[in-house]
Amino acid sequence: MAEFSQKQYMEDVAQIMAVRARGPQPMAFVHTYGCQQNVADGEKIKGQLEEMGFGFTDDVNEADFILFNTCAIREHAEDRVFGNVGALKNVKRRHPSVLIALCGCMMEQEHVAERIRKSFPYVNLVFGTHVIHKFPELMFRMLTDGRRVFERGDDSEDQQIVEGLPIHRDGNVRAWCTVMYGCDNFCSYCIVPYVRGRERSRSPQAILEEFTGLVQAGYKDITLLGQNVNSYGKHREEGVNFSALLRMLDEVEGDYRIRFMTSHPKDATHELIDTIAQGKHISHHLHLPFQSGNNRVLREMNRGYTREKYLDLIAYAKDKIPDLSLTSDIIVGFPGETYEEFLDTVDLIRRVEFTSLYTFIYSPRVGTRAAKMDDPIPAEEKTKWFQELCAVQEQIAARRCAAAVGTVQRVLVEEQNEKTGLLTGRTDGNVVVDFPGDASRIGTFADVRVIAARNWILRGELEEAND
Numbered sequence: 239m240a241e242f243s244q245k246q247y248m249e250d251v252a253q254i255m256a257v258r259a260r261g262p263q264p265m266a267f268v269h270t271y272g273c274q275q276n277v278a279d280g281e282k283i284k285g286q287l288e289e290m291g292f293g294f295t296d297d298v299n300e301a302d303f304i305l306f307n308t309c310a311i312r313e314h315a316e317d318r319v320f321g322n323v324g325a326l327k328n329v330k331r332r333h334p335s336v337l338i339a340l341c342g343c344m345m346e347q348e349h350v351a352e353r354i355r356k357s358f359p360y361v362n363l364v365f366g367t368h369v370i371h372k373f374p375e376l377m378f379r380m381l382t383d384g385r386r387v388f389e390r391g392d393d394s395e396d397q398q399i400v401e402g403l404p405i406h407r408d409g410n411v412r413a414w415c416t417v418m419y420g421c422d423n424f425c426s427y428c429i430v431p432y433v434r435g436r437e438r439s440r441s442p443q444a445i446l447e448e449f450t451g452l453v454q455a456g457y458k459d460i461t462l463l464g465q466n467v468n469s470y471g472k473h474r475e476e477g478v479n480f481s482a483l484l485r486m487l488d489e490v491e492g493d494y495r496i497r498f499m500t501s502h503p504k505d506a507t508h509e510l511i512d513t514i515a516q517g518k519h520i521s522h523h524l525h526l527p528f529q530s531g532n533n534r535v536l537r538e539m540n541r542g543y544t545r546e547k548y549l550d551l552i553a554y555a556k557d558k559i560p561d562l563s564l565t566s567d568i569i570v571g572f573p574g575e576t577y578e579e580f581l582d583t584v585d586l587i588r589r590v591e592f593t594s595l596y597t598f599i600y601s602p603r604v605g606t607r608a609a610k611m612d613d614p615i616p617a618e619e620k621t622k623w624f625q626e627l628c629a630v631q632e633q634i635a636a637r638r639c640a641a642a643v644g645t646v647q648r649v650l651v652e653e654q655n656e657k658t659g660l661l662t663g664r665t666d667g668n669v670v671v672d673f674p675g676d677a678s679r680i681g682t683f684a685d686v687r688v689i690a691a692r693n694w695i696l697r698g699e700l701e702e703a704n705d
């Protein structure tokens with residue numbers, strides 16, 4: 239573990255930017271794509287920007303510094319980034335002094351960095367996920383070298399965790415707390431192990447400190463993050479596994495909820511389910527991506543479990559936690575998948591009855607094993623399968639929502655909808671509920687009776703109102 243040590247660079251950048259800024263304060267536009275890990279990284283980058291004197295704007299035309307924190311998970315995600323970076327050319331033309339930076343998972347890929355170097359000459363700074371803790375130094379070099387700066391982590395930096403980075407949190411009800419970085423699983427379709435490096439866990443002590451700070455600051459919904467949280471602690475000496483970590487955090491006094499993502503079925507244990515069942519603050523929601531319901535496809539994906547093992551675990555979980563809300567990720571059209579094999583996935587979702595699903599059509603990623611596999615099914619066919627699966631899940635979700643009508647749910651109120659004026663919050667199972675009420679309830683828990691279900695959003699009324 240290392241400590242964040244960029245103070246001098248932050249001061250130097252603050253001085254330079256104070257002069258460069260078009261307005262009274264240098265302004266940054268920061269946009270994050272991708273998963274919660276990336277959002278959490280974005281908050282660390284914003285924390286550093288804040289300490290370098292920046293304010294934040296949602297208008298690229300007002301910005302002195304524009305940063306895209308990118309995601310490489312599917313081609314579509316990358317295309318959006320390239321499109322949006324292309325559009326910045328006009329912003330640069332209007333405001334030549336604006337500085338443009340790209341970071342995140344895409345930038346850890348050599349071929350992407352190369353494309354930026356060649357095709358987007360107005361991008362000033364490119365850095366990868368492993369060097370976020372060196373961001374002030376990179377800013378300083380960009381401002382003083384007179385050259386474009388490209389930086390990715392080398393192997394030694396790849397393995398370290400740097401504690402103590404400032405964090406600018408975007409919300410004040412929900413917060414993210416990273417427990418581990420990287421991934422060692424190398425699912426054959428996935429780019430994450432290549433762009434996020436090897437698995438490494440933060441110390442239980444560092445996590446407990448951050449977590450306690452969040453509870454004391456009034457955060458009510460805290461999500462523990464990692465690509466595979468169930469392998470938390472594997473390479474550490476303390477002997478604290480993920481279930482033990484959850485139990486430790488659950489002891490922190492206060493009125494809050496703990497969530498976590500993502501769990502991997504190969505490492506999810508009965509101990510984990512028991513821990514959720516017995517927890518005081520642990521939400522009854524489990525996101526457990528199964529990707530495919532067919533054993534041959536699962537093997538080709540290198541997932542390390544079978545359909546039977548997954549279903550057994552789900553059966554155990556439903557038995558121990560009857561009100562458990564289950565969600566999952568699925569890939570449709572993995573190379574070589576047949577329609578019959580795809581139907582095993584449809585069968586699995588019928589059996590489990592998930593609250594909601596994140597379904598993706600397979601997208602080849604440069605450098606992964608699956609990208610070299612034969613992929614004979616045309617895109618139009620995969621789209622049909624995708625739609626077939628979504629239609630089945632829609633029925634399941636509608637049925638589940640309808641079954642919730644009449645129940646009373648503990649809802650964490652997050653915001654007031656600007657259009658409808660209704661308060662919006664989430665149940666313990668992570669389902670959205672709208673209900674009339676006063677904005678003063680934002681950030682508190684409310685008992686809400688569900689009175690109707692429409693489009694997977696529940697409509698409710700405050701239970702006290704009926705007293």
Ligand code: SAH
Binds near residue numbers: 428466502567600
């Ligand atoms: N670590 C998590 C998932 C991270 S990526 C896990 O193992 O569950 C989020 C989701 O994106 C994955 O669960 C998978 O469903 C999807 N995904 C990853 N790579 C993909 C690819 N190449 N094409 C399509 N979907 C992909």
Ligand code: SF4
Binds near residue numbers: 423424465466502
């Ligand atoms: Fe990707 Fe698999 Fe790691 Fe998840 S567990 S990040 S899908 S390699």
Ligand code: F3S
Binds near residue numbers: 276308429433
């Ligand atoms: Fe995307 Fe990187 Fe997350 S590739 S899904 S932002 S870990």
